Amino acid sequence: MKRKHLLAYGATILLIYALWYILSLLLGSTILPDPFIVFSQGFMEIVERAFWAHVGASGFRILAGLIIAFCTAIPLGLFLGSNPRFDRVFSPLIYLGYPIPKIVLMPIIFVIFGLGDMSKIVLITMIIFFQLLITARDAARTIDTEVIYSLKSLGGTRLDFYRHVVWPVSLPGIFTSLRIVTGTSVAVLFFVESIGTNKGLGFYIIDAWGRADYPTMFVGIIALSTIGIILYETFDLLERKLCKWKNP
Amino acid sequence: MAISRDLLRVRGLEKTFSSGSDSKTVLKDISFDLAYNDSLAVVGPSGCGKTTLLLMVAGLLPPTEGAIWLEGDEIKGPSKKIALVLQHYGLLPWKTVGANITLGAKLQNIGISGKELQETKKELGIEALDHLYPAQLSGGQRQRVALGRAILLRPSLLLLDEPFAAIDTITRERLQSGLLAVFKRRRFSFIVVTHSFEEAVFMGRKILVLDNRAGIRTVLNNPDAGDIAFRSSPEFFERSLELRRVLEDLP
Ligand SMILES: Nc1ncnc2c1ncn2[C@@H]1O[C@H](COP(=O)(O)OP(=O)(O)OP(=O)(O)O)[C@@H](O)[C@H]1O
Ligand SMILES: [Mg+2]
Numbered sequence: 001m002k003r004k005h006l007l008a009y010g011a012t013i014l015l016i017y018a019l020w021y022i023l024s025l026l027l028g029s030t031i032l033p034d035p036f037i038v039f040s041q042g043f044m045e046i047v048e049r050a051f052w053a054h055v056g057a058s059g060f061r062i063l064a065g066l067i068i069a070f071c072t073a074i075p076l077g078l079f080l081g082s083n084p085r086f087d088r089v090f091s092p093l094i095y096l097g098y099p100i101p102k103i104v105l106m107p108i109i110f111v112i113f114g115l116g117d118m119s120k121i122v123l124i125t126m127i128i129f130f131q132l133l134i135t136a137r138d139a140a141r142t143i144d145t146e147v148i149y150s151l152k153s154l155g156g157t158r159l160d161f162y163r164h165v166v167w168p169v170s171l172p173g174i175f176t177s178l179r180i181v182t183g184t185s186v187a188v189l190f191f192v193e194s195i196g197t198n199k200g201l202g203f204y205i206i207d208a209w210g211r212a213d214y215p216t217m218f219v220g221i222i223a224l225s226t227i228g229i230i231l232y233e234t235f236d237l238l239e240r241k242l243c244k245w246k247n248p
Numbered sequence: 249m250a251i252s253r254d255l256l257r258v259r260g261l262e263k264t265f266s267s268g269s270d271s272k273t274v275l276k277d278i279s280f281d282l283a284y285n286d287s288l289a290v291v292g293p294s295g296c297g298k299t300t301l302l303l304m305v306a307g308l309l310p311p312t313e314g315a316i317w318l319e320g321d322e323i324k325g326p327s328k329k330i331a332l333v334l335q336h337y338g339l340l341p342w343k344t345v346g347a348n349i350t351l352g353a354k355l356q357n358i359g360i361s362g363k364e365l366q367e368t369k370k371e372l373g374i375e376a377l378d379h380l381y382p383a384q385l386s387g388g389q390r391q392r393v394a395l396g397r398a399i400l401l402r403p404s405l406l407l408l409d410e411p412f413a414a415i416d417t418i419t420r421e422r423l424q425s426g427l428l429a430v431f432k433r434r435r436f437s438f439i440v441v442t443h444s445f446e447e448a449v450f451m452g453r454k455i456l457v458l459d460n461r462a463g464i465r466t467v468l469n470n471p472d473a474g475d476i477a478f479r480s481s482p483e484f485f486e487r488s489l490e491l492r493r494v495l496e497d498l499p
Contacts, residue, residue, distance in 0.1 A: 146335075153331070155326065155328060157355075248384055
């Protein structure tokens, strides 16, 4: 299973590599530098402390956004999903808030929170928050009455109910939506880092682009993608570890 | 066997489900008693309110009218003295059999020795399933895990909702006898809901027959229940036939 997974990754990387190479031959290497140039540029970059400062800034922002969104949206979602009365009160608010493209609020967020890390983290958090909230709530809604009766008659308290029923029922859905928001949050990260900052991979990419330094730009793109892949695989691994009952 | 004062007392029980302007009275004017070491079988057509009755006794559903007392105290919520095996077993799909079976004891802080656990599993024939998840079990195995979980709570009263529905006849008869022996040894009283006349006559010293018009039709006395020899006696077949007639006469 694990080896197959790695093999698939290896094959995909090789395929991209080959397509990239062919494309760079077709387009000419000033527009699309061939992979060898990018990799040698990459090796030069990763020994630089400056490069890692950008990676660190991006990693910090996206992790902070994910963690804050997770710690607020999940408990709230689970609470609403298992308390129909509160759910009815808050549902309209959620339905109103969810479809608003939060990214258009960026100027306001920048005005309120300034141009530093804070505003970037707030924006990432806001975008992930609703996605996680709705997933957690819907998962908690699916709880079978028989399981509720069962836990109550076994002497379970309200807290036991969250611990032994609501949380485990919702976990698979939460991991699925965490994997989905990974893509979104990397995209948002790139966007917010391309404006008004001189740290982060978003800036790194845009800066290289402005200088027409395409090899460096591609190094940045690969680094940002790698952050996404690492997050995705971490969630996948955690899901397989914590939700064994789904695929025993 | 000495039957002492009442364990359970049910008086004027009524349950009406209402949603909006719709309301439906499922049970009405149900009264009966259950003594210590006694047993009651509840039979009746599908949808007559058997599960509803058990849920009310278990303190999980409030009655619309009437009340239930356990050892003199009115039942207002789940009690540690009552254990329930639900119709669809109520196992938690995300916990292994091993974790499911000890869950109630863990929640109620009941200490269970390894020996007791082993013996209970052996009695029910579920020793080798600990690491599996409920989805990996057969229906009959799930039922027995749920039974084990209830037995480990050492309740005074066990409520069983069609506990053998998913089990073949041979295993079912073996389990009925096995369970009766366990109950007798551990001094459990129980209420068993069933669709089977034979099961009712074999397991219930009283038989409560419900109908679809929200009332009790009959309470039959069946003092020989629980005796293995009784099952192959002519009286057993006679009483099964009697019960069949009562049920067939229902509107
Ligand atoms: N929560 C509820 N809300 C509304 N109606 C309900 C509810 N629970 C049960 N009922 C209704 O009450 C009636 C009795 O249900 P119950 O589950 O007690 O039947 P039962 O005798 O156990 O049937 P079966 O033998 O099929 O298990 C049914 O008509 C059912 O639709
Ligand atoms: Mg039922």
